[in-house]
Amino acid sequence: MTKTPTQISKRIDDDSFEIVLPTFDLRSLISDLRRFTRFFVGVFIVTFALILVPIATKTPLYTATSQVMLDPRTMNTMPSQDVLSGLPSDTTTIDTEVQVLQSTALAERVVDSLHLELDPEFNPYLGGTKYFGLVKTKPISQEGLSPIAKQRLHEAIVDSVKSRVSVSRLALTRIINISYTAKSPQKATRIANEWARLYLSQQLEAKFEATKEANNWLNSRLGELKVQVEAAETALQQYKIANNLINATGDNTLGQQQITTLDQQLATVKVDQAEADARLAVAKRQLASGSAGDDVGEALNSPVVGDLRSKRAAVSQSLADLQSRYGPLHPEVVKAKRQMADIDEQIDAEIKRIISNLEAQAQIQRQRTASLQSSVGQARGQLIGNNQAMVKLNELQRNADAVSTLYQSYLDRFKQTSAQQGIDRTDARIVSNATLPGGPSSPNIPLGVAFAFLCATGLATALVFLRRAFDSGLTTGRDVETLLGQPYLAGVSDLGSTLDKSTKTTPVAYVVDKPLSVFSEGFRNLRASLIYSRLGEEVKVIAVTSSLPGEGKTTTSMCLARTMAMSGQSVVLLDCDLRRRSINRMIGKEVTAGLLEVLAGSATLDEVLVADDVTNVKFLPLAESTYTPRDVFGSPLMDDLLATLRSRFDVIILDTAPVLPVVDTRILCRKADVVAMLVRWRKTPRKAVQNSLGLLTDVGAQVSGVVLTQINVKEQSKYGYGDSGYYYKEYKKYYTQ
Structure with a gap:
């Protein structure tokens, strides 16, 4: 039993027991293992042999490793930018280059460069077939293969070469390890170095092709722009001759300044008019709503109204005191009420005078606005007449300048890309070439023994516990x-x-x-x-x-x-x-x-x-x-x-x-x-x-x-x-x- 419960029970109603939860017992676990010792040993030996024998009889393989580094530094020999920009040094870019190094296209270049299709290790038609490492058939002739069969054979060779390469990034650095495994240490070293060299060559070719394509496109585009520049300049000169604008500068500064000044004055007058109309409108709305006019803005700011209100407040206070002392019919109370009524009439008259003044100011501002609008209209009519001929001229001039500027920018870029050819450099460099490995990388006998031991022990233990789980008998x-x-x-x-x-x-x-x-x-x-x-x-x-x-x-x-x-x-x-x-x-x-x-x-x-x-x-x-x-x-x-x-x-x-x-x-x-x-x-x-x-x-x-x-x-x-x-x-x- 893997878990032996410790039963602590007490008598309840003379015939029932209370069983507590089980606890883990290591000795009981060991006892279970001892019980099925023969079964455990048998499973262990069989599993150990099935795993270790294929590992031990495997053909020795050797692994060589070369290193390349993505170099973010650039050699600035030209004042312009490259056609194909350099690679950034972020993690995503480095991981992408790792995938590029494992691509089928690069593997195919290695096969073609080293003629690996003639190597029996990769070409099954040359090496024959082995059965358990003892019997070897004769090589199969490749003559008479159909084009499809040859293509499939080539793809199989490329896949075989690609399956032996291992590309990995070295920790968090920009260095990439290129490891290749082969049956021969010399072959593994040669392929690892060639893999790194062709990777750099592929980068150079990509930049060269990009520059070449850019030059071809710029050259064709320059021919089109040259025709457009000539046509634009011809149209500009013909229009000047036809409208007698040979010496025209294309603008009328005095007229524009006059209109600008008038526009500024008109804007100021319109603001004043709007302000006067607003004050008048607000005052009228307050009066229409039943107000006595004492809350009108101008009335609030009027010193006369303010003085009258102060007097009214004093009389009101005196009236309240008299009423509380003598009653409403006392002569002094009546006199105070008359004084308050007189003050209210004076305030009302002053407010009406203020409203009348607001109407007069609004009328004056409207007249000023009408006068300035008339002046602006006359000035604009004169300017339109003077500049009517300049509109078309300016349009033609802008078109000619734009086409000429675009043509010049393309011409400069064409010269730069033409000068850039031949000085392109890769975005990576070889840090170290692969050297001959000192010993085989596989099979790793110690690791294989450890792996077989762990697997055999785990499987045997699992089967022992499984068998114990199905054991329904009672033992102790x-x-x-x-x-x-x-x-x-x-x-x-x-x-x-x-x-x-x-x-x-x-x-x-x-x-x-x-x-x-x-x-x-x-x-x-x-x-x-x-x-x-x-x-x-x-x-x-x-x-x-x-x-x-x-x-x-x-x-x-x-x-x-x-x-x-x-x-x-x-x-x-x-x-x-x-x-x-x-x-x-x-x-x-x-x-x-x-x-x-x-x-x-x-x-x-x-x-x-x-x-x-x-x-x-x-x-x-x-x-x-x-x-x-x-x-x-x-x-x-x-x-x-x-x-x-x-x-x-x-x-x-x-x-x-x-x-x-x-x-x-x-x-x-x-x-x-x-x-x-x-x-x-x-x-x-x-x-x-x-x-x-x-x-x-x-x-x-x-x-x-x-x-x-x-x-x-x-x-x-x-x-x-x-x-x-x-x-x-x-x-x-x-x-x-």
Whole structure:
């Protein structure tokens, strides 16, 4: 088990347990690995060989590396810019150049330059075909190949050459490593250096082609512009002659200045007019809205209105004082009211005078605006008349100047690009040429061994855990407590695993002959667990059962009965398996009447009981009969029989049939004080045991716990961590055989 849960359980309502979460146990993990040691070693060896053998037998390859650097520096020998600009030194550009170095076009140039199509390492038609490095076929003739076949062969050679190159950037620098791998160190060095050289040559050719194309285009464009310049200058001169503008400068400065001055004055007057109209309009809106005029802007700024308002405020204050002192009809109060009315009339008259003044100012500004507009119109008419002939002339002049300037710029650029040819330089340079490698780069035997070891270990471990995951058997007492939630009563060894191969005996005889052996100790543990499984209550009837046949029920019952008898208890063993009748074969006596005859009343209990000559255990077997009454164990007669046996014996052991296939066992287990569920070590499926325990719980049987039977103590000591059998090597000498 890769994770062994530690079950901490407490009794709840006498029959339920609370199981806590599992914890990781390294020793349990190691135990699982030890358990499948052979399987692990087998998978490891096969995987290790399958990985390492191809690596070790691989043809040695050699890798040579050359280095180029993208150089952002430029040689400024010309005052102009290059036709094809230099490469920037940013990361994106460097990564792009790495891809260019791995391009098919560059690989094809290398193939053509070094004639690699004639190299058997790259041309399969020349090298033949090898089978496991032993048999080599004859070279295949290339004569008679179709053009398509030749093209495919050429592409295959280029792809083969390209697949051997490795281009990478050196950390965060501008240096690029070009590594090539071949079967020969000289060949790898030659191809790596040629790859770097052709990369620089490709850059030069790209710049040369760009300059050549630019010169051709500029030359053709200059011819077109020359014709346009001549036509523009001819049209300009003809227009001057036709309109008598030979000495014209093309402008009328005085007229323009006059218009400019008038426009500025007109703009100022319009602003003044707008301001006067706005003041008048605002004042009229305020009066129209019911205002007394005292909030008009000009009234607010008028010193007369301000003085009158001050007087009114003083009179208003005096009036309020008089009214509060003498009342509204007092002569002084009446006099103060008249003074206030006079002041209001004076304020109203002053405001009307202000409004009238605003109207006069607005009228004056409108007249000034009309006068200036008339003057501007006359000046413009004169200027238009004078410049009418200059409009066309200026247009022709501008056209001629523009065409001439464009022609001159193209002519200068053409001269510059023509002079630039021959001095183009690459944007990269070779930092170091490749040298002969000191040894093969592959196969890397140490790395291959490490890789094979890791893969073999990982796969073997994974398969061990996968196999363990599909192992549904129970191995240790901790498995019983954790996976089944049941107490672990004892572990019964497989007798053959505790003895030498030469020793011939039976478990039933050995438990008497060697009471201090490891095998016998398991039954003594089982006896103690069963007797004390119900504290405060006497345990007399013990049912021994299992989920499936072949789990050692009869052998366990016989050995347990003998062990109890040797401890001084009177024991009777009932054969309750109506289909097998296994006890008959073990007692070695002919049985003519047994349990069924006692229940049927055809024989008495004393007549059918068979005594063990060695331990005085009493057996109640089943006679060899084909007739089996229905519901024999659920009848009151069975209850009476058990009551009789309880009064005569200390312990009654019921050897029952398996729980899953036989329903009678569930009925019989309900009548027992305790039930011991036997589980064959590593064989019985866990699901079968869980189903059996569920069936017994449903009928109310008192399941005391689980017993692991037929345990191989030697195997258990290897991987049974968590169980007493794990320490078998330490304590086996303590017991006698």
